[in-house]
Amino acid sequence: MKVSYKWLQEYLDIDVKPTDLAEKLARTSVDINDVYSPSDGLTKLVVGFVTSTKPHPDSDHLTICQVNIGETEDVQIVCGAPNIAANQNVIVALPGSRIGNNIKIKRSKMRGELSEGMICALQEIGFSEKVSPKDYEDGIWVLPEDAKPGESIFPYLGMDDVIIDTDITPNRGDMFSIRGNVNDIAAFYNLKSHFEVKQVIENSSEKTADLISAAVDNTAIAPTYKLRVIKDIKIAESPLWLQIKLWNAGIRPINNVVDVTNYILVKYGQPLHSFDYDKLPSHEISVRHANDGEQFITLDDETRELISNDIVVTAGDKPVALAGTMGGLETAISDQTTNVTLEAAIFDSILVRKQARRLDLHSESSTRFERGIDPAAVEMALDEAAQMIAELANGEVTTGIVTGSETEIKEVKVDITLTRINHVLGTSLTVKDVLDIFKRLAFETKVTDDKFTVKVPSRRWDVNIEADLLEEIARIFGYDNIPSTLPSQTSNVGRLNAEQKLIRSSRHVLEGLGLNQAISYSLTTPEKAQQFQIIDGGSPMTLSYPMSQDHVATRMNLISGLLNDVAYNVARTQDNVALYEQGRTFVPVIDNDRPTEEEHIAGTVTGKLVSETWHDKTAAVDFYQVKGIVEQLIQNMAIKGTIEFVANSERKEMHPGRTADIKLNHVVIGFVGQVHPKTAKTYKIPETYVFELNLTPIIAADKNERHYQEISKYPSISRDIAMLVDENISNQQIVDLIENKGGAYLTDVTLFDFYQGSHVPDGQKSLAYSLTYQDKNDTLVEDKVNQAFDKVIAKLVEEFEITVR
């Protein structure tokens, strides 16, 4: 809300700097968006009196004016406004001045005629289109007759005020009014409020009830509904002081009736609506839900189709206003209006919010209905508005208020003890301290021993329970004054659990191996969501109302997100991309709307893992490099159990000949391999290798708690074997056989050479292994090794028909 500092000063004796007040408000009441003066950035704008005008000889729309700017001689200014005339005070931007949009005004010639400055419209001195009065839309602004030529224009237009733009939290609806601000500032600065409520003088003996009736059957939708009638008014422009108050509050002045309703809205936070009494189709007023499909033309000349959840004010059952949101065009106040029906009501906050939201009609009024209304101020606001309209438009207020419904003002009493206050806030306040705070808030309080019984006024409808009182005490006492401590009773131990530790160390391992951590979007397209699944889990979960086609379904794999990242990089000529991601995948569960969330870890490498330098020609990534990363990752997890890499040519998005499933104790927990060239093409990425592991079974798996083996003191002996073997026999098969048949002293089998091609017969490949033997407890004798080695060779020949080379 735009709060005028000058308006506050009418009711409070404050002399702090507005910026200090704003800081105090921020620390005690509501957040501050901005503190500014309407004159910020403007200079050398003075009152000018137009002494004479004559048409420009070379233009049909320009006027040459002689203007008194308080100097001995008049200055000549060329003006293009249609409403320029002699004998009026205008806004003059002198040469060297700055006007709106930071434009600098210079002495210039306009079509050959000297112009020493510019005569300005309000929009030209920083007023937004939204608040500039419509009557002056196309022309210059005319200042009051008593303005003194040469003086600054700022005081005449309220531009010397300072506006504190507050950002109000949903609970502090009371701060949407000058009244609420005055009360809160009075409390935290401990000031006396001179807030003034104007009494109404019913200067017509005619009874309002004879002119109009109001009946609200459904009091849930309009708990309070009241009407007054002001007769024989004359619509006119509002006095300048009122216009200033409105435009400084960000509201456009319109006429003396509508302006009064807006003034009351700002002052009390009570929205009012004025109807042209004579245009009401009936004088039986009611409030009801709209009918589905009911049409209604609002003030802005838009036809609105209503739904049954909307609420409308009706006259003889015909809608005349969208309750709390916007009035109707037909019954709006016009220049011809002579009799006014004034409505002050409380409408259901939720229904108003929904209606305003649905029709995109958020307004000063709807915002206030949404945030709450003080039931005790409805009549106060209605009376003051009626009185002001009568005064400003020369009307007569008829006798009595017509009431369609009336909220009972419930007395809210909350108890709290001093012990409780200090226990929760960590303070050492006394009874006197607390009483003083309640007194400043004007909360009537009774105290017995250390118990306070607080009567909360209806203007603070946000205060209902003990915790609310605690907040009031804390903020008025000042958060700055609350001590800083740490929770004392800390018998518990803080630590990461086994799962969190494993996840964290997995991340560190992959970073050490050269992969950068990526965080991709969990929401993706349904197609990508279900690619690259470790185990097929069907179709992904999808959102009811997604925001964009790219983020519709929850991912069932991490790889697709990483490939999006690769594509993003490749499109920006980053050819070497090595990423990993750790995060959730979502697997739908039958008979449950919530999917299972699995912790996965995945990686991708495209181009080179280690970038090439002048000195070091590195190789492009291949299957074995990425497999090495996965092996090292798994190695570090110290899993007790067998890990196997088994060729799988069936994974749709993967290269059929370059993909291995990763099995833990014969169960698939992940895979590694090259992305299928076709899939890569759809992602617009080059040759790329990926892996993904489901961490859930890894976390659950038994771990080698004692990972250490004593280093044998006795020497080891190694034997090499080179062989030719059928190309369809895998390394794994050979290693398995060697390990099984290698004897008790075999400690290691390492492949040290692999060759396939010329010099090797067709359909065969050459493999060479180094076998290491060691006895933990004794020095091995050559004979034993030779025996074991010969046995393995014989088995290899027998099983795989190898030829020893």
Next chain:
Amino acid sequence: MGLQDKLNDLLQQGLKQVEESVNLDSINDVRVKMLGKKGPITEVLRGMRDLSSEERPKVGQFANEVRDQLTAAIDEQRLKIESAKLNEQLKKEAIDVTLPGNSVAQGQPHVIQQIIDQLVDLFVGMGYVVAEGGEVEEDRYNFEMLNLPKDHPARDMQDTFYVTPEILMRTQTSPMQARTLETHDFSKGPLKMVSPGKVYRRDTDDTTHSHQFHQVEGLVIGKHITMADLKGTLEIVAQELFGDELEVRLRPSYFPFTEPSVEADITCFNCHGKGCSICKSTGWIEVLGAGMTHPNVLKMAGVDPEEYGGFAFGLGPDRFAMLKYGVTDIRDFYQNDVRFLTQFDQKG
């Protein structure tokens, strides 16, 4: 000429030859020639048998001195020659040490992960446990149990991705408040937990909005937890992330699940409070929201608000990262440009 003079002559002659030797071969020649069995010194010593028994030991001693002196001179010269040779070789081996070193494989944690880890470590050090919840949540835990009934206006503030009317992508990490409250055994001490994770809002992605971002939630509930404890905790968090010299300001705010609610600001680290574009000339930067847990939240989770109470706080690692590093587009965090990812060196 006496033997003594002869020896003296040989010594001078030998030293001269040593000095003139420029390589290992010539120095070796000198050694063989002068000190060898057929060398002049040996010859001189053979002539000693003609000397008197008085002179013999004197000349013998002198001959040994000559031999020692020559040996020392030869060794010294050899070392000189050797080290000159080595130096020459090392000189030839010299390289341009300003040429770049080889690349090695080393990845980095994501900047948001770094901030989350930093916070988690801080809280674990203060005795908190870490409890990650589901990213797909029930409306009940995401809203209702947090004192946000179906028609609550605050639900408008956070547009939600619904899956069914009861299931949604969590809009905050706060559901873990209700879930941990329900299961915590208070007989074993107070509940102290942090919950980091991804959250989702139905927003259109632009420079400052992302439909996916992160939060770290904290909750402390016990018999003697005060607002002063909250203030102290928030100060530690702010100082951990942004530095000790910054001031922390609390101001009233509103969250349905806390009362009183506060927002914590820190002195703008860019302008130190003078006002700049980062802090929108206020001198303060909003870093987190917090408050004393609302009694309704405790009640709904089956915890007696008369006996137990405490505080909760929530903060946004994405926002922190943007503030701390001056990242201007939140989408940078999720597009994973390697040039972006590799900029955030871990310090310590």
